[in-house]
Amino acid sequence: MRQKIGDQPRIVGFLCKWCSYAGADLAGTSRKKYPSNLTVLKVPCSGRIDPLFVLKGLRLGFDGVLVSGCHPGDCHYQTGNYRARRRIVITKKFLEYLGIPEERIQASWVSAAEGTKFARVVADVVENVRAIGPNNLFNNEG
Amino acid sequence: MINQMAEVLVEPRIGVYVCHCGSNIAGTVDVEEVSRFAGELESVKVARDYKFMCSEPGQNMIKDDIRELGLNRVVVASCSPTLHEPTFRRVCQESGINPYLFQMANIREQCSWVTEDHDGATVKAKALVGAAVNRVYYHEPLDVRQVSINPNTLVVGGGIAGIQAALEIADAGHKVYLVERTPSIGGHMAQLDKTFPTLDCSACILTPKMTLVSRHPNIELLTYSEVEDVSGYIGSFKVKIRKKARYVDMDKCTGCGLCQEKCPWKAPSEFEVGLGKRKAIYIPFAQAVPNKPVIDAEHCAYFLKGTCRACEKFCEAKAIDFDQKDEVVEVDVGNVILATGYDLFKPSGIYEYGYGKLDNVITSLEFERLVNSAGPTQGEILLKNGSHPKSIAIIHCAGSRDKDYHEYCSRVCCMYSMKFSHLIREHMAQTKSYEFYVDIRSFGKGYEEFYNRVVDEQTVFIKARPSKVTQDAGKLGDESKLVVHYASSDGTKHQQPVDMVVISTALEPQKDADAVGRLFGVSRSADGFFRERHPKMDPMATMNEGIFIVGCCQGPKDIPDTIAQASGAAGRVLAMISKGEVEIEATTSVIDEARCAGCRVCEGLCPFGAISFDAEKKVSRINEALCKGCRVCVAACPSAAISGKHFTTKQIMAEIKGMLIESKRGS
Numbered sequence: 102m103r104q105k106i107g108d109q110p111r112i113v114g115f116l117c118k119w120c121s122y123a124g125a126d127l128a129g130t131s132r133k134k135y136p137s138n139l140t141v142l143k144v145p146c147s148g149r150i151d152p153l154f155v156l157k158g159l160r161l162g163f164d165g166v167l168v169s170g171c172h173p174g175d176c177h178y179q180t181g182n183y184r185a186r187r188r189i190v191i192t193k194k195f196l197e198y199l200g201i202p203e204e205r206i207q208a209s210w211v212s213a214a215e216g217t218k219f220a221r222v223v224a225d226v227v228e229n230v231r232a233i234g235p236n237n238l239f240n241n242e243g
Numbered sequence: 244m245i246n247q248m249a250e251v252l253v254e255p256r257i258g259v260y261v262c263h264c265g266s267n268i269a270g271t272v273d274v275e276e277v278s279r280f281a282g283e284l285e286s287v288k289v290a291r292d293y294k295f296m297c298s299e300p301g302q303n304m305i306k307d308d309i310r311e312l313g314l315n316r317v318v319v320a321s322c323s324p325t326l327h328e329p330t331f332r333r334v335c336q337e338s339g340i341n342p343y344l345f346q347m348a349n350i351r352e353q354c355s356w357v358t359e360d361h362d363g364a365t366v367k368a369k370a371l372v373g374a375a376v377n378r379v380y381y382h383e384p385l386d387v388r389q390v391s392i393n394p395n396t397l398v399v400g401g402g403i404a405g406i407q408a409a410l411e412i413a414d415a416g417h418k419v420y421l422v423e424r425t426p427s428i429g430g431h432m433a434q435l436d437k438t439f440p441t442l443d444c445s446a447c448i449l450t451p452k453m454t455l456v457s458r459h460p461n462i463e464l465l466t467y468s469e470v471e472d473v474s475g476y477i478g479s480f481k482v483k484i485r486k487k488a489r490y491v492d493m494d495k496c497t498g499c500g501l502c503q504e505k506c507p508w509k510a511p512s513e514f515e516v517g518l519g520k521r522k523a524i525y526i527p528f529a530q531a532v533p534n535k536p537v538i539d540a541e542h543c544a545y546f547l548k549g550t551c552r553a554c555e556k557f558c559e560a561k562a563i564d565f566d567q568k569d570e571v572v573e574v575d576v577g578n579v580i581l582a583t584g585y586d587l588f589k590p591s592g593i594y595e596y597g598y599g600k601l602d603n604v605i606t607s608l609e610f611e612r613l614v615n616s617a618g619p620t621q622g623e624i625l626l627k628n629g630s631h632p633k634s635i636a637i638i639h640c641a642g643s644r645d646k647d648y649h650e651y652c653s654r655v656c657c658m659y660s661m662k663f664s665h666l667i668r669e670h671m672a673q674t675k676s677y678e679f680y681v682d683i684r685s686f687g688k689g690y691e692e693f694y695n696r697v698v699d700e701q702t703v704f705i706k707a708r709p710s711k712v713t714q715d716a717g718k719l720g721d722e723s724k725l726v727v728h729y730a731s732s733d734g735t736k737h738q739q740p741v742d743m744v745v746i747s748t749a750l751e752p753q754k755d756a757d758a759v760g761r762l763f764g765v766s767r768s769a770d771g772f773f774r775e776r777h778p779k780m781d782p783m784a785t786m787n788e789g790i791f792i793v794g795c796c797q798g799p800k801d802i803p804d805t806i807a808q809a810s811g812a813a814g815r816v817l818a819m820i821s822k823g824e825v826e827i828e829a830t831t832s833v834i835d836e837a838r839c840a841g842c843r844v845c846e847g848l849c850p851f852g853a854i855s856f857d858a859e860k861k862v863s864r865i866n867e868a869l870c871k872g873c874r875v876c877v878a879a880c881p882s883a884a885i886s887g888k889h890f891t892t893k894q895i896m897a898e899i900k901g902m903l904i905e906s907k908r909g910s
Contacts, residue, residue, distance in 0.1 A: 111906065113899060119786060120766065126323045129352030137363035140370045140902045141353050143324075145830065145890055148848075148875030153892070158899055162906075177764055177787075178873035179850040188878070213786075214769040220357065 110164035110230040112139040114223075115154060117147045117182070120171035120212045127216030135220040136227045139167060146170065148181025152192040155206055159196075160239050165205050165230030169222070172210040182210070202233045255286045255380050258314040259372060260305060262296035262321035264351055271355035273365040277320065280369045280905065284376045288312050297327050302334045309338040316340070316382060318375045320348035320368065325777075341384030343829065343889060348375040369905040377901025381894045385829035388867075390478040393577035394418065394820045397482055399470055399759075402430020403802060404794025404809045405582035406452050411813030413461035417820055420574050421456065422484055423466045425513070427531035428453055430584055434514060434608060436615040437666065438802060439658040440693030446530060446617070453532040467537060471571065473762055474851070476871065477789030478577050478825055488567040490538035491524075496562035498534045500526065502554035510542040512619075515612050519619035524554045524563075529617060538563075578789045578816045581773065582809065583759055585795035588642035588649070588749035595711040596638065596746055602627040603725060604712060604744045607659060614666050624670055624743075631671055632742035636727045637663055638709055639680045642749030649749050651770050653799040656747040657684045661694060663745060664702040677703045677739060679729060687801060705739070707731060712744050750799040763790050772798045783812040788827065791815065829888055830872030836862045838884035845876035845885060 116122040122143050128135065144150055147170025158166045168189055170182040186208070193203040207229060209222045259281035263269035274292040282290035289308050293301050296319055308314055317340065319331050324347040332342035348371040358364050394417045398409045401423030409419045421428070433453075435445035456462055465484055472483040508523035521527070523543040526536045544551035545565060555563040587608055590598040597604045603626050605613070616622035626632050637660045642648040657680065664676040683704075685694040698704065707729035715726045715738070727739045752771035753759065760767050764787040768774040773792040776784040783791050791812040794805045819825055834845075834854075841861035846854045853869035854876065856862075865876075865885075874887030883892065 111903070113902060123325070123766075123786070126325060126349075126352040129323070129354075129356040132356055134359065135357055137354070137358050137360055137367045140367060140374065141349070142374065142895065142898055142902075144874075144895070145887070146873040146875060148873055149878050149887065149890055151878040151892065151895075154895060154899065157896055161900055161903055163899075163903075171766075175761065175766065178871060178875065181850070181873045181875045184848065184875050184879070213766045213774060 109136075109138050110227060110235070111162070112165040112167055112226060112230055113158045113163045114139045114141045114167035114169060115144050115147070115150045116141050116211075117149075117170040117177075118143050118145055119177040120175065120210075121147075121169035121219070123213035124211040124215045124219040127213065128219045129216075131216045133216055133220035135223040138227045139223050146176065146178050146181035147185035148176075148178065150185055150188065152188050152195070155192050159201065159205060159236060162236065162239065164236040165207060165226060167222070167226050168206065168208045169211050172212055175212065201238060204229055204233050205236065253315060255316050256312065256314050257284075257287045257316045257318060257376055257379060258305065258308050258312070259284075259287055259290040259318045259376060260296050260301070260320065261290070261292040261350075261368075261372070262301070262319065263292060263294045264321060265294065268321070268351050268355045271358065271361055271364045272350060272368045273361065276365055277350075277368045277372055281318075281320075281372050281376065284373065284904065286380060287376060288314060296321050297330055302330070305331070305334050306338045309335075309340060314340070316344045316379045318346050318348060318372065318379050320350045320372050320375065322351040323349050323353070342387070343385040344379065344382045346375040346379040346382065348372045366905060370902045373904040374898045374901035377904070378894050378898040381891065381897050382889070383891075385888055387826045387829055389824050390476070390827055391824045392478045392819050392822070393480075393575055395420065395574070395576045396816050396820075397422065397470075397480070397574065397576040397579045398582060399579065400430070400582035400584055400794070400796070401425075401428030401456075401464075401466065402582060402584045402794060403432040403449060403452075404584070404796075404805045405430075405580070406449075406456055407806050407809035408580045408582060408793055408813045409462055410452060410455060410459070411810050412816055413459045415817050417461060417817070419462045420482075420484075420576065421462055421464050422468050422470055423464070424469050425527065426467045426489070426537040427527045427533070428456060428464070428466060429528070429530070429532065431608075432802065433528065433530070434516070434611055436611045436618075437662060439662040440687070440689045442662070442665070450530045453530065457532045464533070465572075466533060470762065473579070473764075477827060480576050480579060480789065482574050482576060482579070484572050484574065486570045486572060488569050489536075490540070490563065490565055490567050491536055492562045492564050492567070493533065493535055495560045496535045497560050498526070498536075499559075500536075501557050501559075502563065503536055505553045505557045507551070507553060508542055508544050510539060515619050516606070516609050518609055518612050578791065578819060579763060580791045580793055580809075580812050580816065581759070581763060581765065581796055582792075582794045583753055583756070583796040585750040585799065586753050588751045590641050590746045590748050592648065593641060593746075596641065596709075596744070597712045597714075597725075598746055601712065601714055601725060601744075603632070603742060604746065607656070607663070607745060607747045610663060610745045614663075614670065622670070624667065624674075626742055632674060634675045634677070634741040635663075635667055635743045635745060636677045636679060636709075636725075636739060636741040637745045637747060638712075638727070639678065639747045640708065640749075641746045642751070644681060649751060649770065651799070652684060653749045654684070655750065655799060655801050658687070658690055658693070658801070660745075660747045661685075661697045661702070664697050665700060668700050668702075675703065677705055677727070677741065679705050679707055679709050679727065681706070681708055687803065705729065705731075750795055753796065756796070763787065765790055765792065768798075770798065772796060783808050783815065788825075828872065831867045831870040832865055832872070832874050832877055832885050832887045834863055834865055835884045835886070836860065836864075838882050839863055840882045840884070842881060844879055844881065848875050848879050850875075
């Protein structure tokens with residue numbers, strides 16, 4: 102039988118190109134294994150991540166969203182990840198207001214050297230999102 | 244899926260190419276299935292899979308399709324864009340399509356290589372291809388920015404790596420600013436005695452280069468200086484350098500050395516790694532460049548108590564200037580080469596070895612100074628009590644290849660440890676040396692031959708990582724004896740009494756490598772050293788264009804490798820200087836003045852001061868020369884007036900949506 106990850110939690114990951122996207126590439130070159138549920142969208146900086154992207158993802162039927170950028174203090178653009186961090190907090194509050202479990206947004210800082218960490222983060226995120234169950238809020242109509 | 248056709252002027256005709264990458268992708272992902280899926284997507288005119296898309300026939304396949312089918316957008320699903328995005332953008336450009344009308348789907352590093360689940364990987368690959376197709380639909384042609392290269396170069400760090408890079412560029416006729424934090428260039432190499440495997444005297448091969456630097460008309464040497472701030476981008480960096488006060492007027496000083504002779508105040512010498520003393524006003528070592536003194540305010544009686552001024556009294560040139568202040572200079576450069584070197588691992592952390600507690604347990608660098616004829620003992624290998632040791636143990640891999648400290652191999656310790664045995668034999672023919680090694684790594688040119696030579700010289704090699712070093716007086720009779728405890732491979736425990744223990748310590752990143760990395764926008768790899776653009780194909784460039792890394796700041800390496808890398812980076816910089824300009828990504832953001840409400844939220848967010856407010860028109864404006872393309876302003880603009888080129892909201896929204904095409908079709 103074909104196993105569809107569509108039946109499992111679907112997660113979209115917004116990764117900054119300097120740290121986390123490179124960390125995800127390193128997980129690949131090091132052949133670290135992690136669940137296939139996450140598809141990555143590359144952004145120039147975690148500071149580019151508009152809270153609307155997160156909402157759009159959930160609106161379209163993703164079960165969870167991962168936001169990942171450089172470690173605090175290591176932003177290629179100096180302060181973009183601090184902006185991202187604040188926006189995540191506010192977006193979580195907003196989700197709470199909408200009655201959406203805040204765990205649908207997950208965030209983790211992953212550096213370009215942390216391939217192993219990236220694989221672990223994906224596994225954890227998939228577990229956490231699976232625990233809150235599928236996102237049926239918008240009936241997946243997109 | 245796509246319902247905003249009106250936004251796109253010319254109807255998109257998309258070609259999708261799915262790469263097998265041999266079995267790297269095709270072994271896990273059903274590439275034919277992915278290609279079939281892509282072929283059914285809206286606006287896709289052709290979808291193909293091929294063994295190696297990056298090969299000549301692969302590239303030609305795309306070119307032919309562009310010509311014959313009139314494609315105006317291309318998606319390649321293959322490896323990470325870090326590797327082949329430039330390749331395929333060039334293919335587009337050569338076929339008359341703007342290179343930004345291309346999108347890559349990473350189905351290798353982020354798909355086939357990270358799972359063994361074939362079905363899951365195929366579904367994921369389709370999601371990534373769907374996203375790329377949806378995204379490329381909204382791509383806009385962009386102009387690549389051409390920026391001119393300032394022919395001046397900044398080299399940071401005056402060890403052998405920085406010296407070599409600076410000389411190569413300066414010899415080619417271009418200006419170099421060489422910044423060194425300590426009072427003299429020379430770095431660690433100046434402290435070494437002989438160099439393996441040829442046994443050249445380190446100073447003899449280094450000091451001619453140091454002198455060349457000091458005399459070179461194209462090198463501006465800034466010693467006792469540190470970089471404080473870096474702004475700009477490849478081709479035109481602005482760098483602020485703090486020249487610390489030396490309290491000696493370098494123009495007046497003749498370097499006669501009388502001041503340091505007369506100075507009554509002493510401090511441990513950094514150059515002699517604390518084994519000798521220097522004065523409060525001092526020239527770090529005999530061959531220092533510049534060969535002029537500096538006052539160490541922390542140990543100078545004038546700065547501490549307001550008295551003394553002996554140096555000032557004796558200086559005939561009137562060069563002492565207690566009122567000198569730090570000076571900040573600003574330079575413009577096109578490229579930067581970081582050659583900031585390494586620190587030595589402090590073995591006091593491995594308390595079992597007794598460093599810092601037991602007499603006659605010393606580090607490798609301390610031994611280099613002891614055995615050096617210009618060192619604190621004039622080259623006599625002496626114990627603390629002034630006698631010659633009759634036996635010396637050399638313990639390899641202290642801090643290296645040890646998960647408690649550094650997992651990596653420091654690459655030079657085996658060789659310098661064996662060099663020590665040879666030097667011990669040369670200085671004291673009767674003294675026995677014991678090499679406690681984990682594995683002998685003698686990989687360089689002439690290294691294995693050197694190992695054989697040291698074996699022939701009756702050096703005792705013991706394959707063991709000692710458990711501890713003690714001063715077991717009573718049992719073995721002689722109170723001054725150290726005892727090295729170790730177990731041989733069969734598990735039997737042994738004790739080897741010796742007079743001296745040399746700990747071959749690891750090379751580790753400089754203590755402030757994180758701060759320096761942040762200053763120059765260079766990230767670090769898991770070992771803490773600066774991270775190269777590609778570990779094999781580009782070991783001297785970094786992800787930050789125009790910033791290169793050479794020598795041990797990139798990872799432990801020996802002198803020949805350091806020289807090769809430094810010359811290589813210099814060559815890269817020279818190539819850019821000779822071309823005169825470089826293409827950089829069209830990455831800036833633009834404000835639509837018609838939509839801008841003039842709220843100025845963006846202005847406060849921009850880390851680069853690129854946004855200014857036009858008070859007359861009441862709109863904000865972005866200076867493209869200063870914008871670095873983080874697009875933090877785009878996400879913040881409440882009226883969506885700012886668009887980040889190539890990462891527009893429309894493109895990203897389409898990409899998110901595209902990821903789900905597959906699952907919706909399948910269900």
